[in-house]
Amino acid sequence: xxxxxxxxxxxxxxxxxxxxxxxxxxxxxxxxxxxxAGELVALAGPEGSGKSTVLRLVNRLVEPTAGSVxxxxxxxAGIDPDRxxxxxxxxxxxxxxxxxxxxxxxxxxTPRLLGWSKERMDERVDELLGLxxxxxxxxxxxxxxxxxxxxxxxxxxxxxxxAEPPVALLDDPxxxxxxxxxxxxASRLARVQARLRTTxxxxxxxxxxxxxxxxxxxxxxxxxxVSDGPSGRAEPEPQTLPADVPELGSALARLALTHxxxxxxxxxxxxxETDPDGTAEALRRSxxxxxxxxxxxxRPVRWVRARDLEPxxxxxxxxxxxxxxxxxxxxxxxxxxxxxxxGAVAVVDETGAYRGVLDFDLVAAAxxxxxxxxxxxxxxxxxRRRRRRGAPE
Amino acid sequence: MGFVDHLADRWRTLVELAGEHAALVAIxxxxxxxxxxxxxxxxxxxxxxxxxxxxxxxxxxxxxSLATLGLLTMxxxxxDLAALIALAICAVGPVLRGAxxxxxxxxxxxxxxxxxxxxxxxxxLMRIELxxxxxxxxxxxxxxxxxxxxxGAIAAVIDGxxxxxxxxxxxxxDGASDALDIALGGVLGVLVLGILFEAAYALxxxxxxxxxxx
Numbered sequence: 001x002x003x004x005x006x007x008x009x010x011x012x013x014x015x016x017x018x019x020x021x022x023x024x025x026x027x028x029x030x031x032x033x034x035x036x037a038g039e040l041v042a043l044a045g046p047e048g049s050g051k052s053t054v055l056r057l058v059n060r061l062v063e064p065t066a067g068s069v070x071x072x073x074x075x076x077a078g079i080d081p082d083r084x085x086x087x088x089x090x091x092x093x094x095x096x097x098x099x100x101x102x103x104x105x106x107x108x109x110t111p112r113l114l115g116w117s118k119e120r121m122d123e124r125v126d127e128l129l130g131l132x133x134x135x136x137x138x139x140x141x142x143x144x145x146x147x148x149x150x151x152x153x154x155x156x157x158x159x160x161x162x163a164e165p166p167v168a169l170l171d172d173p174x175x176x177x178x179x180x181x182x183x184x185x186a187s188r189l190a191r192v193q194a195r196l197r198t199t200x201x202x203x204x205x206x207x208x209x210x211x212x213x214x215x216x217x218x219x220x221x222x223x224x225x226v227s228d229g230p231s232g233r234a235e236p237e238p239q240t241l242p243a244d245v246p247e248l249g250s251a252l253a254r255l256a257l258t259h260x261x262x263x264x265x266x267x268x269x270x271x272x273e274t275d276p277d278g279t280a281e282a283l284r285r286s287x288x289x290x291x292x293x294x295x296x297x298x299r300p301v302r303w304v305r306a307r308d309l310e311p312x313x314x315x316x317x318x319x320x321x322x323x324x325x326x327x328x329x330x331x332x333x334x335x336x337x338x339x340x341x342x343g344a345v346a347v348v349d350e351t352g353a354y355r356g357v358l359d360f361d362l363v364a365a366a367x368x369x370x371x372x373x374x375x376x377x378x379x380x381x382x383x384r385r386r387r388r389r390g391a392p393e
Numbered sequence: 394m395g396f397v398d399h400l401a402d403r404w405r406t407l408v409e410l411a412g413e414h415a416a417l418v419a420i421x422x423x424x425x426x427x428x429x430x431x432x433x434x435x436x437x438x439x440x441x442x443x444x445x446x447x448x449x450x451x452x453x454x455x456x457x458s459l460a461t462l463g464l465l466t467m468x469x470x471x472x473d474l475a476a477l478i479a480l481a482i483c484a485v486g487p488v489l490r491g492a493x494x495x496x497x498x499x500x501x502x503x504x505x506x507x508x509x510x511x512x513x514x515x516x517x518l519m520r521i522e523l524x525x526x527x528x529x530x531x532x533x534x535x536x537x538x539x540x541x542x543x544x545g546a547i548a549a550v551i552d553g554x555x556x557x558x559x560x561x562x563x564x565x566x567d568g569a570s571d572a573l574d575i576a577l578g579g580v581l582g583v584l585v586l587g588i589l590f591e592a593a594y595a596l597x598x599x600x601x602x603x604x605x606x607x
Contacts, residue, residue, distance in 0.1 A: 059509060086511030096506030100524045100603035110510045143605030159510070 008073040010167050010199035011035040011058055016067035018053055018223075027053045029223040030067070035201060037072075037166070040193045042210030043203045045220035051203040052093060054220070055169040058201075059088045071167065086110055089160035089168030089198070093175065095152055097144040103129070103155050104140035110163040128158040131192050133184075150181040157189060167199045174204065179332065180323065186213040187259065187327030211256040212329040254367055260333055261326025263366050265347040265356025268292050273301050280309065290342055292321060298353040299323075300346035323348045330363055337363075399574040400581075407559065411582045414555030417548070418541045418590070421477055422534055425484035429533070433492035434518065443493050450486030458483060458544040462551045476545070476553025483544050484537035491533020495526025528602050535594045542587050546579070556582040 011034070018028040028050040035041050043051045056062040057069050060081045069076045076084055089110075098106050107128060108121040116124075126136035132154040144152060153173050160168045173189070174182040190213055193200045204210040210217045219227040271282040273293040282291045283306050290303040300321040308317030322340040324333045325348050336345045337360060344359040400407070429450075436442035462479045469475045499522050507517045549557030556579040563576025598607070 061505065061508060082511050082513045084511075085509055088509075090506070090509030092502050092505040092509060094500070094502035096500060096502030096504070098503060098506070098521060099500075100605045102605070109507075109512075113511050113516070145605060156506075159506075 008037070009034040009070075010037040010039070010072055011201070012070040013054070013057065014068050014070065016054075016057060016064045016069060018050075018057060018062060019065045026065070026223050028057065028064075031220075031223070031225060033218065033225065033228075035199055037199055038197045039216065040190060040200045040214045041202070042207075042214035042217045043201055043220065044205065044207040044210040044217055046205060048222070049220040050223035051220050052171050053223075055090070055171050055201060055203055058167070058169055059085050059090050061085075061090075086114055086163060087165055087167070089163070089165040089170075091156045091160040091168075091170040091173055093171040093203075095156040095173070097147075097152055097155060097159075099144050101143075102140065103134075103142050103144075103147070106144065106155055107158045107162050109159060110165075114163055116163075124162055124164075125158070128161055129154075131195070132158055133188055134158075149177055150185060153177060153181075153185060157185075157192075161192070161196065161198060164196075165198065168201075170200065170202045172203050172205065174209075179336065180328070182209070183212070183328040183332045184325060187329070189213065191327075208256070208331065212331060215257075255331035255334065255363075256329050258330045258366060259326060260324050260328045260330065260347055260358060263330075263358065263362055265358050266362055268344070268357040270294055270354065272296070276309070279304065283309070290319070292346060292354070292357065293318070294354050297351075300348065300354050303342045303344075321346050323352070324358065325350070330366065333358055334360075334363055396574050396577065399571065400578060403559075403575075403578060407556075407578055407582050410554075410556045410559055410579070411586055414542075414545055414557075414582070415586055415589075417473075417477060417480060417553065417555050418538060418545050418586075421480035421541050421545075422484050422488070422537050424477075424481040425488050425537055426530070426534055428481070428485050429488035429492045430530075433489060433496055437493070437496040437522075443497055446493050447490045450489040452486075453482055454486040454540070458547055459550070462548060462553075466551050471552045473552075473554050475551050476548035476555075479548065479551075479553075480541045480545055484541045487536040487540065488530065488533040491529045491531070491536075492526065495529025496522055498529065499525045524603060525606065528598070528606060531594065531598055531602070535591075538590050538594070539587065542583055542590065546583055556580075556586075 013031050013033045016028055016031045017026050019026045031050075031054065033054070043054060045051045053062060057064055058071065058076065060076055060079075063077075071079075071084070071088070098109070101109075104122070104125045107125045108116075111121045111124060125140060129136040129139055134151060134154055139147075139151070144155070147155065157170060157173055160170060170189075174185055177185065186209070189200075189202070202210070202213060204213070207217055207219050215230055217227075217229070218225065268291070269282045269286045269289075270292045271279040271294070273279075273295050279291065279293065283304070288305070290305050292303055293301045295301050300323055302318040302320050304318035319340065319342050321342075322336045322345045324336060324345050333345055337343055337358070344357050347355045347358055349355050432446055436446065458479070461482060462475070465475045465479050469478065503521060503525070504517065507521045512520065545553070545555050546557040546560055548555060549561045559579030559582070560576050561579075563572050563574070563579060566572040566575065
């Protein structure tokens, strides 16, 4: 087998089994899997499903007991491991950033091993940090301990992609991030992948979340493949989705594929957090519905109802506002609404400033492909249920 | 004659002895560091090794230093070399502990990331593991220095160099009017050396530990 011609899969696992001493069940069992060049594939499955091992089999951090792993037509068993790994981007679980190195040094680690010139390395570092939504100038000299978890994940991804590898493997890069950060980074990662055309395999636990990232989700369970297909067909995790979303099935698939940016957010009555009189006035106008308070930068802070304005020992009352931006999938936005307790999430622009509000009705309308109605819409789930009963589709 | 006058009088001798003492300690700690790293690096992945190495290092320290010195003179002639070897033996324990702790404390994810990025074992050791373990190694060297400064003062009993000569001289002149001054002069020299070494370590830490892990 040789050659890199069209049609040769970027990665091919042929009947790969991996057993370890002291464990009866193989970690990976007779797995056959192909990933096309330039494809973005999510590898989903719970702890112990073998997804990390599958990634490590590709860059030879572990060796198969049986079967073979082929990279672009070339069996990896015949390639020197260090040379092989410089051709494959890899992010281990837990990121494993190098704490004693700056962000730029972390990202450029493989290019340095490959002997790139300093100019080329600097350029690549800035390019990747920018693509992943960091500030190259300000961030390149920082150290890992100075980064937020979301920034650290971005640096880890940038490091894996730095040497322009044709193939990159990311092992749960979004683990431990808050949901909003996960959503933002997942959609950003999908866009970066589409732009760089890197063959990207991303391991994640939750198939539903994996579906928000990749159009193809491969689900593993105890080392075996249980499903492989477009994310619309991947089994969703039932508990993360509401039971009463119209037309479970195709509508559900659209939830994962439609982004907040595809919808026109609704309007709500807002008030400045620092202006109690304005807040009281807004609450009078809102007719009992919660009012969104913004900070001086125009960023959503919290939702308040009239009762929240009464002085309390617990500090300011109300519910912290959950925000989403254009890159968040509707599925995740809906999840946020359900857990936020207000039945709505605030939509923000790139600077975090308020742009509008998304609620159940707007999402439901988008799923039914109805033209979106302008103006405020009923927020409560009860209200929607009543209407649906009254007007069956 | 007061103590200050005594110091003014014996200034040159004390500085010379302090120089010998400092050199003795520095060379002993350097030797111990080489030995400790030579043991800790190849064994850093073996789970049993951490306990054994640290335990052995501690046991060496538990042997009374006077006994170490005495026993050594049965193998090597009394003098500078025997003193140096004795001190190095005492210094190995703390450095070994620091090296083992530091090398084993490197996050496995970091090691995996290094391998995954295409670093071979040598590059990984030099660029990732040793730099990350360095603060712990340096801390071990600092403890070893403090210990050997004190033991170095006893090395005079086997004709070793350093401020111990002065202390021993003072003690041997028990009853003489200047006996206390002479011994105290030696002790003061050890104290000053201790402060200077501490300052040197603080500086070395600033200069050699990368900012990201300081």
